[in-house]
Amino acid sequence: xxxxxxxxxxxxxxxxxxxxxxxxxxxxxxxxxxxxxxxxxxxxxxxxxxxxxxxxxxxxxxxxxxxxxxxxxxxxxxxxxxxxxxxxxxxxxxxxxxxxxxxxxxxxxxxxxxxxxxxxxxxxxxxxxxxxxxxxxxxxxxxxxxxxxxxxxxxxxxxxxxxxxxxxxxxxxxxxxxxxxxxxxxxxxxxxxxxxxxxxxxxxxxxxxxxxxxxxxxxxxxxxxxxxxxxxxxxxxxxxxxxxxxxxxxxxxxxxxxxxxxxxxxxxxxxxxxxxxxxxxxxxxxxxxxxxxxxxxxxxxxxxxxxxxxxxxxxxxxxxxxxxxxxxxxxxxxxxxxxxxxxxxxxxxxxxxxxxxxxxxxxxxxxxxxxxxxxxxxxxxxxxxxxxxxxxxxxxxxxxxxxxx
Amino acid sequence: xxxxxxxxxxxxxxxxxxxxxxxxxxxxxxxxxxxxxxxxxxxxxxxxxxxxxxxxxxxxxxxxxxxxxxxxxxxxxxxxxxxxxxxxxxxxxxxxxxxxxxxxxxxxxxxxxxxxxxxxxxxxxxxxxxxxxxxxxxxxxxxxxxxxxxxxxxxxxxxxxxxxxxxxxxxxxxxxxxxxxxxxxxxxxxxxxxxxxxxxxxxxxxxxxxxxxxxxxxxxxxxxxxxxxxxxxxx
Numbered sequence: 271x272x273x274x275x276x277x278x279x280x281x282x283x284x285x286x287x288x289x290x291x292x293x294x295x296x297x298x299x300x301x302x303x304x305x306x307x308x309x310x311x312x313x314x315x316x317x318x319x320x321x322x323x324x325x326x327x328x329x330x331x332x333x334x335x336x337x338x339x340x341x342x343x344x345x346x347x348x349x350x351x352x353x354x355x356x357x358x359x360x361x362x363x364x365x366x367x368x369x370x371x372x373x374x375x376x377x378x379x380x381x382x383x384x385x386x387x388x389x390x391x392x393x394x395x396x397x398x399x400x401x402x403x404x405x406x407x408x409x410x411x412x413x414x415x416x417x418x419x420x421x422x423x424x425x426x427x428x429x430x431x432x433x434x435x436x437x438x439x440x441x442x443x444x445x446x447x448x449x450x451x452x453x454x455x456x457x458x459x460x461x462x463x464x465x466x467x468x469x470x471x472x473x474x475x476x477x478x479x480x481x482x483x484x485x486x487x488x489x490x491x492x493x494x495x496x497x498x499x500x501x502x503x504x505x506x507x508x509x510x511x512x513x514x515x516x517x518x519x520x521x522x523x524x525x526x527x528x529x530x531x532x533x534x535x536x537x538x539x540x541x542x543x544x545x546x547x548x549x550x551x552x553x554x555x556x557x558x559x560x561x562x563x564x565x566x567x568x569x570x571x572x573x574x575x576x577x578x579x580x581x582x583x584x585x586x587x588x589x590x591x592x593x594x595x596x597x598x599x600x601x602x603x604x605x606x607x608x609x610x611x612x613x614x615x616x617x618x619x620x621x622x623x624x625x626x627x628x629x630x631x632x633x634x635x636x637x638x639x640x641x642x643x644x645x646x647x648x649x650x651x652x653x654x655x656x657x658x659x660x661x662x663x664x665x666x667x668x669x670x671x672x673x674x675x
Numbered sequence: 676x677x678x679x680x681x682x683x684x685x686x687x688x689x690x691x692x693x694x695x696x697x698x699x700x701x702x703x704x705x706x707x708x709x710x711x712x713x714x715x716x717x718x719x720x721x722x723x724x725x726x727x728x729x730x731x732x733x734x735x736x737x738x739x740x741x742x743x744x745x746x747x748x749x750x751x752x753x754x755x756x757x758x759x760x761x762x763x764x765x766x767x768x769x770x771x772x773x774x775x776x777x778x779x780x781x782x783x784x785x786x787x788x789x790x791x792x793x794x795x796x797x798x799x800x801x802x803x804x805x806x807x808x809x810x811x812x813x814x815x816x817x818x819x820x821x822x823x824x825x826x827x828x829x830x831x832x833x834x835x836x837x838x839x840x841x842x843x844x845x846x847x848x849x850x851x852x853x854x855x856x857x858x859x860x861x862x863x864x865x866x867x868x869x870x871x872x873x874x875x876x877x878x879x880x881x882x883x884x885x886x887x888x889x890x891x892x893x894x895x896x897x898x899x900x901x902x903x904x905x906x907x908x909x910x
Contacts, residue, residue, distance in 0.1 A: 271785075271792050278780035353783020478792060564779070567772060570737055571837070572793050669737040672772065 272577060276584035277560045283557070290553045291593040297546045298597025298644055299604070303544075305535040306605045306634030312531035321396050322463045325364075325489035325518040326498045327505065329354070332513045340369055340441050340479065344512065347485030351391070355492060357504060359497040362394035365485035367475045371438025384436055384474030391643050395491045395615040398456055398469065405430045405454035413474050415453035419464025430455070436470075437536065440479045448478050457668035461624045477505055501642055506544075539644070549675065550655030554586050558659045565663050566671025575664040582663050586656035587649065594648045598641050608634045613652045684845050684877050685711040685734055689743035692729050692900075696741070704730040705900040706743065711845065711879060716871045718880045718891035725897040727881040728849055733847050734758045734763045735768055735847045741798065748844050765793050769838025769846035769876075773853045776834035777822040783809065783829075784818040787836040794841055801840075808836040828859025832866060839870055845877035864890050 280287045320326060329350070331342035344350060347365040355363045366387030372379050378619060385392075389408045393399040398417070399407040408415050416434060428434060430452055437447045450470060458464055476482050492501055498516040506514040518525050558565070615623065616630035623630050692704040703726045711717060711734075719727045732738040734745060736752050745752050747767055755763055764770075769790075777786045787805040788796075796804075809818055812832040822830050831851055838846045848867075852860040868890060871878050880887055887896055896904035 271789070275778065275780060282780060340814050567770075567776065568778070569761055570735070570764065570772075571770050571790055572761055574761045574765075577793075623703075672737075 272475060272581050272584060276581050277588055279557070279581075280588055286553060286556070287589060290550060290589050291596070293549050294546060294590055294648060295597035295600065297542045298594055299600040301542045301644060302601025302636070302640070303604055303634065304538045306601070306636050306642060307632060308392075308531050308535050308538070309637065310608075310613075310632045310634040311628055312528055313635050314632060315527055315625075316440040318458070318460050318463075318628065319521060319524055320491075320495070320517055322398075322458060324517040324524070325395055326492040326495055326517050327502050328515055328517075328520055329488040329489040329490070329505065329509065330486065330513045330515075332511075335513065335515075338368070338370055338486075340439060340486065342442075343367075343441065343481065343486050344488065346483055348483060348526050349489060350509070351485075351488055354488060354505060357501060357508075359494070359501045360489040360490055361493050362391065364388065364391040364433055364489045365472065366392070366482060366487045366489060367472045367479070368486040368652050369436075369438040369475065369479070371436055373426065374435045374437065374601075375428050375432065377425045379424065380468070381514055382422075382436070384438065384475065384499060385469050385471035387469050388433065388472055392469070398458070401458050403455050403457045405452070407454050407456075408469065408471060409453055409520075412451070412453055414448070414450045414671045415530055416450035416468050416470050417454045417456060418468040420455045420457045421461055421464040422466075422468065423452065425465060428452055429443050441481055446478060448474075448652060456564060457628045459624045488563050539647055543647055546648070547651050547655040550589070550652060551658055553589075554582065554659035555662065557585070558582060558663045562666060562671045565666055566668045569666065569668040570672065579660045579664050582660035583653060583656040586652045590648045590652035594645050595640040598644065600604030602641070605634050605636055608632075682713040682839065683710050683746075684713050684715075684748060685709070685879070686746040687730075687734060687743065688745075690730070690733060690735065690740045691742040692726070692738070692748045693741045702900050704733070704740070707897075707900070707902055709734075709895065709902065711877060713877055714871070715893055716868065716878050716891055717893040717895060718882050718888050719895045720883060721887055721897035722883070726900040727883075727897050729900075730897065731847055731849050731879065731881040735770065736764050765790060766841075767844045769841070769843040770836045771831065771838050771846060771848040771851045773850040777830055777837075779822050780821045782821055783814055783825065783833045786822070786833050787840055790837055790841045796841070805836060805840050808840055809833070812836055813862075820829075826859065828855050828862060830857070830895065831855065831863050834872055835863070835867060835870070839874060842874070843876065848878065848880045848882075850882055850884070852882070852887055857886070860884070860886050878883060890902060 329344065331344055333339070334342040345415060346593060351363045351365045358394040364387065369384045371382060373382040389399070393407070403420055408417050423429060426434065432452045433449055434452065435447055435449050437445065440446045456464070472485070476484055492498060498518070502516045503512050565578060569575070612633050614631050687707060687709040690704050690707040694701040694703055715772065719730060721727050733740050736747070739753065750763070752760065752763060762893060778789065784805060787809055788801050791805065793799045806818065809815060812835065814829060814832055817825060817829060825833065830860065852863060855863065858880070863885060867878055870876060880891065882888065890910070891908070892910055893905070893907045895902055
């Protein structure tokens with residue numbers, strides 16, 4: 271009977287109840303969107319970092335990462351890459367020869383990280399071929415082709431077919447130079463990567479270094495990032511002479527960024543729920559104060575304080591029960607739509623986002639259980655919001671309540 | 676004529692009620708003694724401010740006296756906590772108020788069975804009794820109507836059924852006819868008198884409605900918080 275009374279009571283003032291229900295729905299919708307947006311932005315950063323920089327797993331010579339010294343290379347890197355590719359969970363493998371040097375043009379020079387790649391293998395991991403905006407991605411037949419970021423080209427004052435000279439230390443410690451021609455430009459929305467990295471053919475770079483078949487890094491992309499620890503452990507056991515690291519180990523800021531996103535979404539949820547709670551308290555308090563005589567009558571005829579408390583709490587929870595699915599449905603539809611079409615922020619913050627390696631087109635995402643967590647949060651909010659009005663109701667004295675006009 | 680048996684349902688001794696004792700004291704009741712027996716049909720009358728509503732509230736456990744005691748069926752209700760008083764009222768006392776008797780979102784049937792529901796009567800018995808009583812008060816075709824769809828008199832009849840259905844010790848009715856027209860008043864009084872005869876339930880009214888007073892078999896007159904007259908009539 272309490273359920274029946276509570277349910278019917280919330281429809282005594284349909285407009286007021288719908289205001290609260292819509293407020294709850296809007297709050298839930300807003301939280302879903304904000305959370306989805308934050309997670310999407312985080313995903314963009316992480317995906318960009320993994321694709322362009324750290325992959326899911328990387329293998330190096332044990333000494334390489336200390337100083338990025340070219341002397342610490344991996345021998346027979348192609349054989350290693352084929353063996354790694356056979357591991358369960360591994361989707362793509364790309365061996366990379368890496369040198370740190372200078373790039374010089376007629377206009378000037380700057381530091382550069384040169385990545386020697388096998389174009390097809392690298393494209394599978396970094397998808398840099400898909401980021402082409404001008405020219406071609408290390409075309410066949412052009413051995414000394416260089417593929418650089420559009421931003422870097424602008425800084426260097428070069429364009430397609432321009433000549434650049436790369437200077438770096440080879441494995442024997444000699445300073446060596448080689449000329450390359452700009453064959454293609456890419457745009458990744460990751461300014462840090464674009465301005466610091468250029469790609470050449472690995473076989474050409476190895477020739478310049480004086481060694482064949484080597485690499486400084488073997489990048490591994492997995493079927494699922496969650497497999498990173500497991501696969502890394504297997505690879506380390508299989509190749510104990512190498513240093514095998516997951517993306518979290520290579521780039522701890524990824525985990526930091528993820529946890530910051532996670533913390534911020536919960537803070538968003540708490541703030542929205544706090545706003546909701548005051549709306550709920552206000553509405554339910556009005557509902558109680560309007561029914562003082564009725565509540566006095568109920569206590570007079572024998573409805574005890576626990577039942578009255580429960581009735582008020584139930585009314586509030588029921589408002590949440592109606593509003594929450596509405597908000598979840600709206601939020602889910604919005605997320606679905608933007609997951610397909612993306613949220614384009616290029617008019618507002620393209621450069622700023624690019625500095626952090628985040629795409630200007632954000633694809634919101636949700637994690638499993640988010641909707642359940644939200645429903646629980648609304649339930650708790652409704653319960654907490656109902657406490658004060660319910661306490662007000664049960665502290666009424668029947669004889670005084672009955673006299674109210 | 677209904678003969679009173681010796682059983683005392685309500686016993687009040689030295690009842691005193693002073694409002695605002697620390698500021699401007701108002702003596703609503705001054706040492707009132709009263710006994711009400713099983714089966715009585717009693718009206719408490721008096722001018723406005725005589726203390727009749729205060730007396731009824733104290734006898735019904737809705738208010739506490741400043742001094743004195745009340746026994747309901749042998750239980751000293753002044754010793755009960757607020758929560759226990761609520762349960763006691765639920766189990767022993769029926770109420771019919773002047774207005775705002777019914778729960779607006781429940782039907783006549785649901786209102787009538789409400790106290791029985793609180794007492795956890797089995798469903799079949801609960802429905803059978805309330806439907807039978809609603810038929811007896813002439814509301815057979817209005818059982819599924821909400822209070823807003825009933826007249827004042829019909830609402831009061833539902834309130835009487837709700838008060839009576841769980842078989843309380845007595846029913847307290849505070850100005851039950853105040854908002855009714857003469858036809859509704861007569862109908863309501865007929866019903867309550869009949870139920871008093873058939874169910875042997877004690878009725879205690881607070882009223883200044885002459886139509887009620889003329890139907891009561893005992894009239895207790897209050898003035899300035901004291902009983903000034905206590906008359907029994909053979910009707």
